[in-house]
Amino acid sequence: MSALTVRDLHKTFGPIEVLKGIGLEIGKGEFIVLVGPSGCGKSTLLNIIAGLERQSSGSIEIGGRLVDDVAPKDRDIAMVFQSYALYPSMTVRQNITFGMECRHVPKAKQDEAVANVARLLQIEPLLGRKPSQLSGGQRQRVAIGRALVRDPLLFLFDEPLSNLDAKLRVEMRMEIKRLHQRIGATIVYVTHDQIEAMTMATRIAVMHQGSVQQFADPDTVYRYPANLFVARFMGSPPMNTMPARLEAENGAPVVVIGAGRPDEVRLRLQGYDAAAPFIGRDVVLGIRPECIAEGSRAFSADPPILVNAPVEMVEPTGAETIVLLRLGGEAAMARIAPDVRPTPGASATFALDTRRVCLFDPETERLIA
Known part of the structure; x- marks a missing residue:
């Protein structure tokens, strides 16, 4: 069973067609990166998968279940945003457990989940701090921890490293890749940085002007680009x-x-x-x-x-x-x-x-x- 299936997805905003017949089949445990220049439609596609936007036509299946009419909270997904989206008045522990409290998860299970995630992400000393007392990398770890405690079918990352400096981006890139190797989660990750795509993905979907230009493993995308756009976009310096x-x-x-x-x-x-x-x-x-x-x-x-x-x-x-x-x-x-x-x-x-x-x-x- 596929973790995520996107079939002939279209999205228009007025007269502008933003997504043009997107089709993707993503297996369980894959790390898929949607990469492309600004305005290519990758974040719109992620928002439709999450249920934050409604497609104009086409369908989305998560874990074999059609979710076109399912609310975001019921899609069994967790999303990590570019802006971290942490509650400033809450501690790290409260930010991580907030979603579980809303779902009335027993306190003992909350404590166990927080302990496991904090140990995995090495944020145990930070649990009593507020977001304003954390660095950018620490805030991103907390945002990832909040997603992890849900144990969803699908993780969605929307340019999570773009607010970090170059050194911290490299460190967090390695952390996320290591995390994926440990837990074997299915991840769909949006970025405009083709270095992130090449180093993290099991498969890359290169997008341009609302279409997927190539969907393949990093070596294939780099060695055999499907067209001139992919050849000129992937690589630093490019082909x-x-x-x-x-x-x-x-x-x-x-x-x-x-x-x-x-x-x-x-x-x-x-x-x-x-x-x-x-x-x-x-x-x-x-x-x-x-x-x-x-x-x-x-x-x-x-x-x-x-x-x-x-x-x-x-x-x-x-x-x-x-x-x-x-x-x-x-x-x-x-x-x-x-x-x-x-x-x-x-x-x-x-x-x-x-x-x-x-x-x-x-x-x-x-x-x-």
Whole structure:
């Protein structure tokens, strides 16, 4: 039985269609992340699942039960908000137990639930404090604790880390992932941060303009983006995409960047049989920054593919160096070793890993191979 089923969901606000036929099937124990830019509809979808918004058409099932006409409090869900939504006049313990008191849970069970959650989230010393006496990370732990004591079928997280600083976001991201591994809960998590999506999810639903562009595990989304939007959105820096032409050379496909230019780049591909119908046609080439390295580094290609390219900008980050260069006149980002610093304005030699390039149809923008 699926923990959550979303069937052909539509939502309109006046003349504006915010959700366009969303369909998702989520299994028990999965950690699903809805990711996309602001305004793509991900929070609206979460609110409809929670019952805070009513869909225009389509249906929602939670645990095999149709909940379209079920009130939020009866859907067996728990929600963690971006703003924490804690009662300022109550202690941490009172915030956690408030929902249980409303449901008339016996005091002994309340105490047991609070003890278990406080130990799990390491907030035992905070139970007597008010929210104003807590840090942002502590408040978020309390909000998660309040959701955990319900032991629902489904947890919904609405951008819970966006109010935290960068260091605390990383720490809380690890805490939530560790928590999921411990309790095996089903989680639907909304974020605009694709790093959160890649590191936390068992599957990612990439959304854009009210539609799910791709729904797959993180490795598939990263390695085989379904279309140009996914390729350009997922990854930091994102996948380089550039116009090219596909030709044949000795029976193998060759992708040409900047065809006819003095600095054209020709990349011989192997194992791209699906691209055969596009021989002699324009394509969009996609290559990840980590697939472009300093010339001294050899990828597993025989012989290694080396190109000489002008360098426009160098950005040291400590752990790596990001380089903006030109391939056949097209801009591309490379991720190279931290101790390598090419000179801006000069040319340098780079190695390319053509085993991991993607080809897209320029008309449909969908992945070819």
